Amino acid sequence: MDPVDLEQLLYELRSVNAETITIPSKSLTPGCVIASQSPWSQHVVTKLPAPVSATRVRVTVRHLHGGHNASFNLMADGKIEIYRHRLASAQLSLVPTVPHCIVPDDPEPGDRVVHAYHDKYRLGEGRFFEFNGTEWQQVRDTVDRGRCSTVVRTFSLGIRCIVSNPAEPSPLGWYTYLPAKHRPFLYVDGAPMPARTVDDLTVGDTIRITGGGRLLVTDIRQHSTSTTLVMTLTQKPTHHMRQFLWDRSEGAVIEHHDSGRTRTLYPTDPRPGELLGAVGLTPGDTVIAAWGLPYSAVMTVEDVWGQPLLNHMNVHGTASDGRPVRILTGQEKRYYLLHRPAAVHARAVYEPLARAHA
Structure with missing residues (x-):
């Protein structure tokens, strides 16, 4: 064949x-x-x-x-x-590539590792490992004969053997490290995207799903024990996923219920005003860099400088998996800020343009 x-x-x-x-x-x-x-x-x-x-x-x-x-x-x-x-x-x-998950030696309380499955059965990502200050644990809700219960599993030896052991790779999905002090993000089709809980979503947000699918949030209904998201499928995915999408035609209206117990995250497009230009970046920032471009990546910025005559900006840093990243972009806004250290102060906008590098 x-x-x-x-x-x-x-x-x-x-x-x-x-x-x-x-x-x-x-x-x-x-x-x-x-x-x-x-x-x-x-x-x-x-x-x-x-x-x-x-x-x-x-x-x-x-x-x-x-x-x-x-x-x-x-x-x-x-x-x-x-x-x-x-x-x-x-x-x-x-075929999208997701960077390998790196677990730091000194995690902070509240740091999480999200486990995303290749074959999705529901919207969003809600399975996490979380560091409680002493050890890693996983909290799961189970339902047996109509009764809900919570199961806490601890990993006293850490979770590197689960999420980042190259000798025993997982065939079930991929893992992403989410520091507690950073805005969360998730990977969809190999690209990092801002992630929000159901409480953070607003009408007009676009939720992304594997295979290029897009869902527009048209209504949010608050209930005593859950939240209902009403969404319209504005772009159908190329993948035939085994999830809530029984109707894959564009314009289909879908309802999704979120209890809030699992703190499920939904990958979304940035909202208007959330993206920064390279001139607004500062060394030490953690960003989703080059949003919308094939080489978009999560990185910590180490250096930023401009080329005034060419109207180009150079952004150098380190990716979330330790790779060096070198990005050349224009003046357009393509950077989503995930974290800025409290000790870092904003620089003058034109400072990087005055520097010269060989």
Whole structure:
């Protein structure tokens, strides 16, 4: 079967009777999609298998809905089931990548790690690990025979072994670190976006969903024990998600109920007036940089300077996963402020334009 583009591949894989074939693991090529009844189903191979011994190879994959890059070992001659339809190699860049989660050595009380699933069953993200000042814990609400109860699970050994252990990557989703003192954010289609609780949402906000979907909040109804969001689907997603979207036609009206107990976060577009230009940034700021551009990233700003004759701004910093980031933007407003240290004072707007760098 000839390779196909991402949208065609997703359409073909929706069928419960999608064709599969079985090949040796060492014969995998970029674009092959795992089909076996394993946790790695629906993950696409992104690199040629790398030999790690005479009998084993390392396979690198990423979920078709986006997520962390993950690698694991397989027997080179072992059989693996893949879908007959393959993703064209040129389309691999369209499968979103989420940076790996880095857990700091000195978390602060209230810091959270959000666990986002590849296949969503509900709107928003409401599963968190939280640091209580002594240890990491997870609080979950359960319902048994109509009765609600709260279960608290503690992780006295920390959570790095869960969220950031490259030797045992998770095939179920991705993780994002949310410092307590920062505005929260979430990843949708590989891009960081401002995140808000149901109490922070207002009429007119746009909620983003995987696959390019957009929901416009048209009404918010407060009840004694919950809040109802009334939304209109303004752009349908390309992914056929197993969630509340039983009607995927544009213009469909959807209601969503939030009890507030899980502090669910909803990824949204920035509101008018929330975005800053590069001239408004200060070293030490944590921002969503280059909003709306393919290389948008969460970063801590280390340096900002301008090129007056070219009307360009250079922003250098460190991404949330430790990578160095170098961004060149114009004067337009493309930066969303997540945190500004209290000791940092705003600089004069034209200060960076007066500096020169080789």
